[in-house]
Amino acid sequence: MMVIIAILALIVGVLCGLFLFTDNIVIMFDSISNITLYILMLSVGIAVGGNKLILKKMREYNLTVLFIPFGIIVGSIIGGFVSAFILNMTFADTVSISCGLGWYSLSGILVSDLAGAQAGTIAFLSNLFREIISFMIIPIIAKITNEYTVIAPAGATSEDTTLPMIMKYTREDIVIISVINGMLCSAVVPFIIPMMYNLLK
Amino acid sequence: MTVIIIMVIGIIIGLKIFPEKWHKKNQHLQVVCVAILIFSMGVKLGSRDNFLKEISEIGLSSLILAIVPILFSVIFVYILTEKYLKKTDVKKHEGEIEE
Numbered sequence: 001m002m003v004i005i006a007i008l009a010l011i012v013g014v015l016c017g018l019f020l021f022t023d024n025i026v027i028m029f030d031s032i033s034n035i036t037l038y039i040l041m042l043s044v045g046i047a048v049g050g051n052k053l054i055l056k057k058m059r060e061y062n063l064t065v066l067f068i069p070f071g072i073i074v075g076s077i078i079g080g081f082v083s084a085f086i087l088n089m090t091f092a093d094t095v096s097i098s099c100g101l102g103w104y105s106l107s108g109i110l111v112s113d114l115a116g117a118q119a120g121t122i123a124f125l126s127n128l129f130r131e132i133i134s135f136m137i138i139p140i141i142a143k144i145t146n147e148y149t150v151i152a153p154a155g156a157t158s159e160d161t162t163l164p165m166i167m168k169y170t171r172e173d174i175v176i177i178s179v180i181n182g183m184l185c186s187a188v189v190p191f192i193i194p195m196m197y198n199l200l201k
Numbered sequence: 202m203t204v205i206i207i208m209v210i211g212i213i214i215g216l217k218i219f220p221e222k223w224h225k226k227n228q229h230l231q232v233v234c235v236a237i238l239i240f241s242m243g244v245k246l247g248s249r250d251n252f253l254k255e256i257s258e259i260g261l262s263s264l265i266l267a268i269v270p271i272l273f274s275v276i277f278v279y280i281l282t283e284k285y286l287k288k289t290d291v292k293k294h295e296g297e298i299e300e
Contacts, residue, residue, distance in 0.1 A: 009236045013243020018252060026248040033241035040234035041204050043227050045211015046219050050227075064285050071278035078277075079270030086269070087262050098270040121255060122263050128246065129267035135239065137271075145279045148286055152278035153271045160204050161238055164231045179208070 006135045037160060044164055044175065051172040065177050068148055069184040072155050073192070076101055080196075092201035093119045099192045100127040101155030101185045102134065102162075107193060114197045130155060134162045142169035151178050156185035 017026060080098030084091050093115050100107025104127035112120025134153040142150045147170040154162040159182020167175045219227075249255060 005232065005236050006239050009239040010243045013240040014247035014252075015243075016240075017244040017247025017249075019247075021244060021248060023248075026244060029241045029244045033238055033245075036234050036237045036241070037204065038207050040231060040238070041208040042211040042214075043230050043234065045208040045213075046215035046227055047211075047224065047231075048208075049212035049215020049217075050219055050221070050224055051215075067281040067285055068278055071281045072274045075272075075274030075277035076270040079273035080266070082273070083266050083269045086265055089262070094266060097266050118259070122259050122266060125246075125255070125259065125263035126266035128242065129264055130271060132239070132242065133267055133271060135235075141275060145275065146282055146286075148282035149275055149279040152274040155274065164235050168228075168231075179205070183205070 003136055003139060006132075010132060040164060041160065044167060047167065048172050048175050065180060066184075068151055068177065069181045069188070072101065072152055072181070072185060073099075073188060075152070076155065077196070090201070092197050092199075093122075095200055096193045096197040097123040097126055099189065099196050100130070101189055102127050102130040102157040103155075103186060103189050104128040104131065106189060110190070110193045111197075114194060131157050131161060135165055138162065138165045139169050147171065147174050148177070150174070151181050154178070154182070156182055156189055158182040159186065 021029075076098045077095055080095035081091060083089070083098065084094040087094065093111075096111055096114060097107065097119065100111070100123055104124050107127045108120050108124030111123035130153070134155075134157065137153055138150055141153060150166050150170050151158045151174070154166065158166060158178040163175060163178055163182070166178045246252065
């Protein structure tokens with residue numbers, strides 16, 4: 001159900017952006033999505049706070065939750081290398097793009113500066129796709145793997161936009177891990193993109 | 202950062218004052234918000250100056266650079282968490298609320 005809503009919202013949004021909305025309306029969507037995100041986070045917070053089991057649960061976890069961002073970053077780097085073979089692009093380009101971890105606005109800018117406009121546009125689109133695809137596949141990942149792995153596709157977005165999807169298909173205590181993961185991934189992205197590019201070029 | 206602060210405020214509200222009976226409504230609110238967010242993403246994407254040209258030229262490359270890193274992230278996190286993190290058998294299905 002949620003996935004159908006997501007796909008419909010995406011398609012209608014793209015069509016509106018293409019054919020219907022003027023530039024002025026499109027600019028308004030920056031504030032609309034910001035405000036919506038704030039409302040959403042307040043609502044997610046309320047759901048987390050309303051669940052009395054979470055604090056108890058959190059004590060059971062320790063540093064092992066760090067395996068999740070570690071796995072995401074290593075997986076994304078290797079995914080970048082593999083993509084270079086598929087797409088016949090340089091490692092420097094593909095790995096720096098895949099290290100965006102879904103943070104499309106930042107990685108678009110960073111990769112543009114490092115590798116040019118074309119690679120920057122790919123970085124923007126592919127990381128936006130990462131976020132959108134995460135929305136779509138979270139229910140499937142939740143079914144076929146374990147509940148921690150649900151965080152993996154979301155990467156740096158697991159602390160905000162994809163968080164309610166993760167909560168819906170796992171449990172509220174996974175939400176806390178998801179927020180920690182998103183913060184760590186987001187902290188890493190600004191460093192790892194230039195690092196990987198300079199290392200591999 | 203703002204997002205995290207707002208979430209913490211939400212947690213406090215949820216802990217202290219939010220009535221139990223409104224939790225279902227709170228869930229519905231999340232669905233509406235997610236739909237608006239994805240719609241906004243679509244608008245941003247569709248309104249890019251050369252969107253159709255971009256999509257036809259680099260759409261496939263971008264898609265592959267999304268899917269392959271996702272795939273490997275999932276594989277690595279799955280292996281690591283299966284090995285090192287305690288598993289729980291609580292499974293939630295779509296639409297279900299935890300008791």
